[in-house]
Amino acid sequence: MPKQLATSFGKLFDDLEKIATEFERGDIEIDEGLKKFEEGLAIAQKLKTKLKEVENKIENIKKKFEQNGDNA
Amino acid sequence: MSANKVYSVSEFVSAIKEYLEDGLGNVSIQGEVTGYRLAQERLIFFELKDESSRVVCFMMKYDLHTILEDGMEIRVHGNASLFKKSGGFHVRVREIELVGKGALNKALLMLKDKLEKEGLFAEERKRALPRFPHIVGLITSPDAAAYTDVVRVMNNRWSGVTIQFAPVGVQGPGSISSIVKALRYLSSVKEVDAIILTRGGGSLEDLQSFNSEDLARAIFGSRVPVVCGVGHERDWTIADLVADVRASTPSNAAERVVPDRREILFQIETLAASLEDGLRETIERYQDRAQRSLGLLETMMRSQTEKAQNVYQRFITSFREFDYAIRKKYEKVQHLERLVRTLSPQSTLDRGYSVTRKGGKVLKGSQDTVKGDILSTRLAKGEVISQVT
Numbered sequence: 001m002p003k004q005l006a007t008s009f010g011k012l013f014d015d016l017e018k019i020a021t022e023f024e025r026g027d028i029e030i031d032e033g034l035k036k037f038e039e040g041l042a043i044a045q046k047l048k049t050k051l052k053e054v055e056n057k058i059e060n061i062k063k064k065f066e067q068n069g070d071n072a
Numbered sequence: 073m074s075a076n077k078v079y080s081v082s083e084f085v086s087a088i089k090e091y092l093e094d095g096l097g098n099v100s101i102q103g104e105v106t107g108y109r110l111a112q113e114r115l116i117f118f119e120l121k122d123e124s125s126r127v128v129c130f131m132m133k134y135d136l137h138t139i140l141e142d143g144m145e146i147r148v149h150g151n152a153s154l155f156k157k158s159g160g161f162h163v164r165v166r167e168i169e170l171v172g173k174g175a176l177n178k179a180l181l182m183l184k185d186k187l188e189k190e191g192l193f194a195e196e197r198k199r200a201l202p203r204f205p206h207i208v209g210l211i212t213s214p215d216a217a218a219y220t221d222v223v224r225v226m227n228n229r230w231s232g233v234t235i236q237f238a239p240v241g242v243q244g245p246g247s248i249s250s251i252v253k254a255l256r257y258l259s260s261v262k263e264v265d266a267i268i269l270t271r272g273g274g275s276l277e278d279l280q281s282f283n284s285e286d287l288a289r290a291i292f293g294s295r296v297p298v299v300c301g302v303g304h305e306r307d308w309t310i311a312d313l314v315a316d317v318r319a320s321t322p323s324n325a326a327e328r329v330v331p332d333r334r335e336i337l338f339q340i341e342t343l344a345a346s347l348e349d350g351l352r353e354t355i356e357r358y359q360d361r362a363q364r365s366l367g368l369l370e371t372m373m374r375s376q377t378e379k380a381q382n383v384y385q386r387f388i389t390s391f392r393e394f395d396y397a398i399r400k401k402y403e404k405v406q407h408l409e410r411l412v413r414t415l416s417p418q419s420t421l422d423r424g425y426s427v428t429r430k431g432g433k434v435l436k437g438s439q440d441t442v443k444g445d446i447l448s449t450r451l452a453k454g455e456v457i458s459q460v461t
Contacts, residue, residue, distance in 0.1 A: 009232065010204040013336075020343045023350025026357070033354040037347050044344040051333055056227050058235045065238050065257030066250075 009050050016043045085159045092152040100245070101127070101163060102147045102171060108140060116140075120148060120163070130155075131165035137248060137284045138170055139179040145172040149245045167245050169280055176276040180283050183310060187285070192292045198316045199297040201329060205265035207234045208329055209258030209296070211251060212270045214239035218301075218322035222268060225326035230333055236264065242271035247281040252290045259294040266297050266329050269311060270322040273303020282309035291315055301325030421452040 019040040022028055028036065079087065103120035110116055114133045118140070119126045129148055140146070150165040170176045187193065208226075212218045219237075226233060238254035241247040251269070258267050269291070271282065281287060282302055291298045291314045300311045301319030312318045319325035413419065417427065428435045428449040435447065445460040 010202075013204065013340075016340065016343050020346045020350070023347060023354070026350075026353065028350070028354055030354055030358050033351055037351040040347040041344060044340050044347075047340050048337065051231065051337060053231070055231050056223075056233045056235060058223065058237055060239065061236045061254075061257070062239050065254045 009047065012043050012047055012050075016040055016047065019043075081159075082156070085154055085156055088159075089154045089156070092154065096152050098149065098151055099163070100147055100149050102145070103127075105140060105144045105146055106142050108142050116165075118142075120146070128160065128162040129165050130162045131168075135166055136168060137286050138168055138280075139182045140168065144170060144175040144178075146175065147171050167248075169245075169277070171277065173276055176280070176283075180276070180310070183283065183285055183288075184313070187288055187310065187314070192288060193313045201297050201299070201317060202265045203331065205233060205329060207236060207261070207263045207265055209236045209238065209254075209261075209264050209267035210270075211238045211240055211254045211258070211267065212322070213242045216242070216272055218242075218270045218272050221322040222270060222326045225323045226330050229327065230330035233330060236261070243274065243278050243281055248284045248286055251281060252286050255287070255290045255294060255298070259296050264296050266299060267294065268299050268301065268322075268325045268329055269315070270299075270301040270319075270325050271303065272322070279303075279309050282311040284310070287311055288314045299325045299328050301328075418452070421450065424452070426451045 019036050022036060023033070101120060103122050103126075106119045106121050106126070108116070108118040110133065116131045116133055116136060118129050120129050121127075129150075131148075131150070147169040148163060148165045149167040149169070150163050152161070153164040154161055170179050191197070210219070210222055212222065214237075223235065226235065236258060238258065240250040240254050242251070255267065255269065258264050276283075279302065282300075288310045291300070291311060297316040298314075299317040299319050300309070300315035301322045301324055302309050302312060303321065308318075317325075317328050319328050421427070426449050428447050430441060430445055430447050435441065441447070441460045443460055447458050447460065449456045449458065
C-alpha cells in the first residue's frame with residue numbers, strides 16, 4: 001500500500017525533526033538523550049531504506065470521474 | 073398532387089427539426105456576433121454573420137462561459153434546429169469559443185477583473201502543499217508532452233506516490249466540462265493530497281479552457297490544493313491565478329508537488345548529524361556540570377580545612393596565653409613561698425630562739441611549770457629534753 005508507506009514516511013520524518021529540535025533546545029536529560037539519539041538514528045535509517053524501496057504508480061481514473069461528473 | 077403526405081404544421085416543423093438535427097449532426101460555425109440580447113435572464117439570442125450571410129443563434133445562459141458582445145469573432149458549437157412555435161431556423165448553441173486575439177484578450181481581461189474583485193486570486197486563501205503527498209491527481213491530455221514530463225519528473229524525484237490520472241482534452245469543445253468534472257471528482261476523493269492541472273503552452277485561443285470562468289470556480293472550490301502549470305513561463309491563464317500554486321511548466325508542477333529524493337536524503341543526513349552534535353553537547357553539558365560540582369566540593373573542603381586551621385591557631389594562641397598565665401601564677405606561688413619561709417618559726421629558731429613545750433603545749437612562762445616537769449625544747453637543729461628542778 002503506497003499510501004501507508006508514504007504516510008509513515010511523513011510521520012517518521014516529523015518524528016526525526018522533533019527529536020532534532022529537542023536536542024537543539026538543549027534541555028534534554030542525558031539518559032533521555034541517549035535513548036532519543038538511538039531512536040533518531042533508527043528512524044533516519046528507516047527513512048533512507050524507504051527512499052530506495054518503492055516506485056510511483058499510475059491509475060487511470062477516466063471512467064470514475066466521467067461517471068461521477070454525470071451524476072453530479 | 074394529393075399523393076404527397078399532408079402534414080399538420082407541428083408535424084412538419086418536428087419533421088424538419090429532426091431532419092436537421094439527425095442529418096447534419098453537430099456543427100461548428102465561425103462568424104461575428106451581432107444583435108446579442110438576453111431574454112428572461114436565461115435565454116440568449118444573437119446572430120452570427122459574415123460578409124454575405126447571417127444566421128440566428130440561440131443558447132441557454134448556463135451554457136455560456138465567456139464574455140459575449142457584438143463585434144466579437146466567435147466559433148459556436150451546436151446543431152441546426154427550428155423553434156417549434158415559430159418554425160424559425162436557428163443554430164442551437166451548446167458552446168462558444170472566442171476567436172481572434174482582440175475578442176479573447178478583452179474577454180480574458182474582463183473575467184480577470186471580475187474574479188479578482190471576488191477574491192478568487194487572493195494570496196491568503198492559497199493553501200500549502202503537503203510535504204510528502206501520497207496520492208496526487210493529474211489532469212491533462214494523455215497524448216501531450218505535459219503528461220510525460222510530469223510522470224518523468226515525479227519518478228526522478230520521488231517514490232511511493234500514486235498518480236490518479238484523469239485524461240482530458242485540454243482545448244476544444246467539451247474540454248472545459250471534462251476538466252471541471254475531473255477536478256470535482258479528484259477533489260471529492262478523500263485521500264488525494266494535491267491536484268496537478270497542466271498542459272503545454274499555446275496561443276490565447278488554445279488556452280481558452282484554462283481561461284474559463286467555470287474552471288476558475290472549480291479550482292477555487294477544490295478541497296485539495298491545485299497546482300497549475302501551463303506551457304512556458306510567459307503564458308498566464310486564469311487557472312494559474314486561481315490555483316494554490318502556479319508552476320511555470322508541467323515539469324515544474326511535478327517539482328512543486330513532490331520533494332527531491334536527494335534533498336530529503338541530505339536532510340535526513342543533516343538531521344542525523346545534528347542528533348550526534350546534540351548528544352555530544354548534552355554530554356559536554358553534563359561534564360561541565362560535574363566539573364562545577366567537583367569545584368564546588370573542593371571549595372567547600374578548602375573552606376572547611378581553613379576553618380579547622382583557624383580553630384587550631386586560635387587554640388595555639390589561647391594555649392600560649394594559658395601557659396603564660398600559669399607561669400605567672402607559678403612565679404607568684406614561688407615568691408609567696410619565699411615570703412612564707414622567712415616568716416616561718418624555723419627561721420626564728422635559726423636566729424637562735426627556741427620553743428619549749430610541756431606535754432606538747434608551748435610553754436609561755438615559768439609559772440606554768442612545777443618541779444619535776446619534763447620539758448622538750450625545740451632548737452633550730454635538734455631537740456633537748458630537760459626536767460624542772
